[in-house]
Amino acid sequence: MRMWQGMKHTNANEFTTERQANYFRGAKRHHWSFIVGNVEIGSGSHEEKKEAFRLAADDAMRYPA
Numbered sequence: 001m002r003m004w005q006g007m008k009h010t011n012a013n014e015f016t017t018e019r020q021a022n023y024f025r026g027a028k029r030h031h032w033s034f035i036v037g038n039v040e041i042g043s044g045s046h047e048e049k050k051e052a053f054r055l056a057a058d059d060a061m062r063y064p065a
Contacts, residue, residue, distance in 0.1 A: 025060070 020035040022042070033042025 031055070 018037060021033070023030070023032045031042065033040055
């Protein structure tokens, strides 16, 4: 995430590739990812992104308020 924070603050003329960041936090599970151009890196990169978000959402729904 430190790399992503540094990339967000670069001059727009120096870095023209599309960028995106996502973060979903449950009580025990979370999923984060950042995308630079066609490359995605994240905690769920080893599995389907949809499944990683599903697990984090399921965990958040079970968290007692």
